[in-house]
Amino acid sequence: MxxxxxxxxxxxxxxxxxxxxxxxxxxxxxxxxxxxxxxGLTITQDGKTYYINVGQSINQDKYFWSRPSAVDYNAAGSGGSNKGPSNPEYLAEVQARIDTFLVHNPGINKADIPADLVTASGSGLDPHISVQAAKVQVKRIAEIRVLSEDTLLQLIQENTEKPLLSLFGTERINVLKLNLDLDKISNN
Amino acid sequence: MNTEILGVIFMYALVVALAIPLGRYIGKVFSYQNTWLDKIFNPIDKLFFKLSGINPEKEMNWKQHLVALLTINLVWFLVSMFTLMNMSWLPLNPDGNPSMSADLAFNTSVSFVTNTNLQHYSGETSLSYLGQLILMLWQFISAGTGIAIGAVVFVAMKERTTEKLGNFYSFFVRSCTRILFPLAMIGATILVLNGSPMTFKGKATTTTLEGATQQISRGPVAAFVIIKQLGTNGGGFYGPNSTNPMENPNYLTNIVETASIFLIPIAMIFAFRFVIRRKKLAWTIFGVMTTGFLLLVIPSIFSEMNGNPAIAHMGIQQNMGSMEGKEVRFGPAASAYWAVNTTCTSNGSVNAMHDSMMPITGMAALLGMMVNSFYGGVGVGFLNFYIFIIIAVFISGLMVGRTPEFLGKKIEAKEVKIAMIIALLHPFFILVGTALASYLYVGNPAEYAGWLNNPGYHGFSEMLYEFSSASANNGSGFEGLGDNTMFWNVSTGLVMLLARYLPIIGPVAIAGILAAKKYIPEGAGTLKTDTGTFGLMIFAVMFIVVALSFFPALALGQLAEYFTLY
Known part of the structure; x- marks a missing residue:
């Protein structure tokens, strides 16, 4: 020693x-x-700078919503809900999110809501949503912004990020970029 | 084919394709053969030894190796305690984060020095950049310790009779500079080019699309993240580890980080093949480990991709699968794959929250840690597997009525006793710890209400997971557990200490004792250890030890939850 x-x-x-x-x-x-x-990667539009990789809380009806977050998109204290899959309190919360979504999106079939829109991510900062999660919000946004649904679907298609080399991983949409593009075509 | 599954298959194929040549390289490093990186690292290593006053050519016996290892680990622990308890006034603290309390600093120091990286704090609010850098140092050198001691056991298994097993410091420095450092450089470069931050500036403040203010933690993230992946460390820069989009910005970085978990543990098997020149034995070991891994990972991926039945019951769509605690850019398949990777090795980093995973995946993660040698931690995973080999040799010897021999050395009572004690310590720590915590909780649920984030079976699993993680030197968690308390900091701290050093001391002692024994060339009467039959025997030993020890605890937690959900 x-x-x-x-x-x-x-x-x-x-x-x-x-x-x-x-x-x-x-x-x-x-x-x-x-x-x-x-x-950190940034994007600038209308003189404002945003961090692309860090999700934001977006839940106004005129925008595509981002996913729920257990930390309310606090990028200085990220985290998940850590709720177990059978936790009754957690399941009630998911049910409440489904109900809220249906209230804000009348005429939408419950079976069309994808799970990522009513569950919280691990970091609480997920910058993405699934393609279905964007599509299910088209009807609402088209009405508020007085745009055709086809225009919005076109926008979604342009913003869809393919799997890596079109081979590996998931298809997804960066909510922030999608909404910035939305603001470009319809200044609301 | 589904691109998520294709991604997972690609990650595994990539890692094996890289591990074979890397293993050869590692084998050369420990056999002191020439490699093409010598030009760079010979002078660097020389400088290391000169400045430290070490003669790297002085050979050590197994006891001297252990003393050298334990002494330097003690130094690291003390440096770590001092730094973490004084961060608030030390430099590199732009966000003004506080110093740690003594019990949290104890837990964190033990955790990082023992290559566990259980984190009872959250990086962005509890550490200065100096604190992060010192933890990054431990991630390098605690991994180097593991690889070095693995190398000692390899050298001891050669066909000869000797007490001299190389120099610990030399193995250690070579592990750090020639193996970890170049890999970390490559990985960190990929991360930083993909948007992982690498800066000493403090938090950024921005305004969101909807006009709210958002503060964004940054720091020297890229340099830190890659070594936590490579060294089976797992301690994240941010609280939620590689789920955080700064630590793991896209699917490409996810491939790099996932591959880094398995790379060195698998390469160590091929390094073993190179050092002792036993091709068939190495492939037998690889086969057993791979079988175990596949048995855990396949059901996990299916169960995550099928979604949560309780949510399906609400009538919404789960095309992607279960998404609670997961990131859209990775998806459930890559998340389940990472979960089993990180727990089979003693890594413990996460790219999705294990607490929110389906019962089968949670159980696979627990089993990975309970076995702790399907590939296992860098260096030490092989040591754990070595213990199972010794027991399997002994039992097979009894079954066929031959003297148990392994690689030309007789296995006798002393070695088997050590192996049995080490094999049983792991279940002992996990089960006694969980029992104690459950006893306290049940005795006074009001006082310990902050512990559990989930009721019922899942709550029990949170405690079981924490002790499994501590004893496996893993570091992942069912993070709902409110673990920054005196009880958890001290109890898991002690478990991590004992569960790191005893399973190093045991195998090194066995290997050292065997190396000094007379070498008996293999004859017709020798039990063959490099066959599929013997591989099955090792697997059976592991299965029996793990199943008998842990089935009741798993039945109370994950299995009970499974049957309530399905």
């Missing part, structure tokens, strides 16, 4: 310099070549 303690301390210090210092600085250097210099 005695023989080992001094080399152990010195080796720890050297490791600190290498893995906390040099490694971090090299990656920081590479980040200067990355989009927005490693400060």
């Amino acid at each position: 005695k023989k080992n303690i001094v080399p152990a301390i010195r080796l720890t210090l050297v490791s600190m310099v290498f893995f906390m210092g040099i490694y971090t600085l090299v990656i920081l250097g590479i980040a200067q070549l990355a989009p927005n210099k490693g400060n």
